[in-house]
């Protein structure tokens with residue numbers, strides 16, 4: 001039997017409903033919350049997540065803050081709408 005294993009990225013994006021000031025481009029805008037996951041895949045199906053990163057970034061200049069999981073999840077519950085799976 002042959003196993004086909006690989007790595008598959010998965011991204012979820014949310015738009016914050018709160019306006020945040022960016023210290024880099026000096027604009028007020030609704031920042032994007034993004035969850036980046038890497039999965040070990042078998043037969044092209046994602047099976048085991050092995051790396052997850054939570055970022056919060058300015059949609060105008062891309063200035064990025066890294067969030068911890070609790071902060072990210074409370075933000076998407078309280079003040080964000082999902083953009084894509």
Ligand SMILES: [Zn+2]
Nearest residue numbers: 022025058061
């Ligand atoms: Zn910016």
